[in-house]
Amino acid sequence: MPSLGADMDAGRLLEWYVKPGDPVKRGDIVALVDTDKAAIEVEIFEDGVVGELLVPPGEKVPVGTVLATVLPPGSVVEAAPADGGASFEAAAATPPSYQPPPQAVPTPPLTAAAAPAASSEAAATAAALGERPMATPAARSHARALGIDLGAVTGTGRHGVITCQDVDAAARATEAAVATEAGAATDAGAATEAGAAAEAPTAKAPAVPGPPPAPAPHAPAALGPAATATVHTHVRASPLARRLAAELGVELTSMAGTGPGGAVTQEDVREATTREKAAPPRAAAAAAAPTTPAGAATAARPEDARYAAMRRAIAAAMSKSKREIPHYYLSLPVDMTQPLAWLEEANLQRAVTERILPAVLVLKATALAARDVPDVNGFYLENGFQPSEAVHLGVGISLRQGGLIAPAIHDADRKDLDALMADLRDLVKRTRNLQLRSSELSDATMTTTNLGDQGVESVYGIIYPPQVALVGYGRILERPWAENGMLAVRKQMLITLAGDHRASDGHRGGLFLSAIERHLQHPEEL
């Protein structure tokens, strides 16, 4: 289960798009996973052949759980269907054995599934089972140094062997999960105590948020399924519902619509599918984990529950950021008169479908500036700041029903304005439809937010960990502008930077903002 953002600690596998024996290429979409924020298409990260699917549809598993094994390209998978089926059944019959600890102490990694490993992929399966996982010696010592439990690490080496890279990836995921998990563990602990004090700890325990999560700097991967909401629902436009229904093989006619005018929403489809396909595991999980405090959330309206889950996810990531990242803030008013005039002229020559928004100019200038001043582009991890060669610009996109998602435009520095515009349109559309891909949610190297459309003059953002910078754009306003001893009225935009002082200093941050301004003054080169 990949970490699809700093605010994710678990995900529910909705659907496999591949089966054992299927050849796969890096970047192929292999599964659909539901997070607190959206249903995400998960891409595979290497070429090969699907070995075994270890997590059945409908199951919610913590970040770091092995979802499937991938064999080297050209491998032949034997008797896969029977194996796969058997292990799914076993997994379904054996719910996670995780129990919330009475206090918020580090917990062992989740025993994801107690299915006996019958196939040749025993090693990789064993990793998921919490037995001694296969790892390179270097990875083993690296994991020890970082406090990462190998049992929770997904191996991507040959035959699922865990490599140093995997440990790094897990470290990032854990780093991200710890904040959420600390909160969740607190919740779980509180619920358990409440249950002990009162009566049987049933799933009806109120979803009272615990106190603000305490910093948990070096807790090992406590990736239990603890108190995350059993939320799997949200509203969608009906075309999407239709698409999902087709994909999942559910009859739209068999469900009652809860959308506007009684339309069947994607939520309805999801609801029906979950009932149909995943009833046994869910029932078992519910029986095994009666203290899940957020279980009460299922009683609320689905869109409310989805929104509540998203708020919790945002709360966890932003609290972590403010707790750990020493922010510094800079702002620079940029004269947009000339770039906008250039753009208006360019758009006149274009068909309405090819028009480019000012936001795209600004994004491109920002991406180029990130290349000029790499101190603000990358991740801050246990071993310090890791600049990124690639510039994947996260774009904060608000959802009209509330909440926020910041998926990435990949390689924004290398795309021309047309490609960026197409990407932005596509990303906004898919975000609003809650239809994103895993890489878009996990690998932004820097995030941007544009509140100009709301009339806001400036925005000083909170960095999305483990990133080290957040760039904010305000509204473009006409302002008196003095230059060369003359006063004129110019169109001005306030660009701001929230920088991580561990990774860069104000001086470098200032250079970065100046670089954005410089690039914007040469729109024809963007």
Add this chain to the structure above:
Amino acid sequence: MKAPIASESEMRDLVVELLSHVAPETDANGIDPDVSIQDQLDIDSIDFLNFIMAVHEKTGIDVPERDYTKVATLNDCVRYLAGKAG
């Protein structure tokens, strides 16, 4: 160019329909016709461009950027488009 829009009321129906496509979570039918569409439906510049593109697709009318202020409210928008169509 698609079928010509005969009347302002037809144009109004079309605009409302296109807006409800752009912002499906909102009730485009219920908007105040004299208040900014963007403010009422909480649509951003991308949504607005999608709306302008949908208008173009359905009516063949191209609203240049400099005329965006003339289509800011429902009444203005209907008047502007009906004028262009007629």
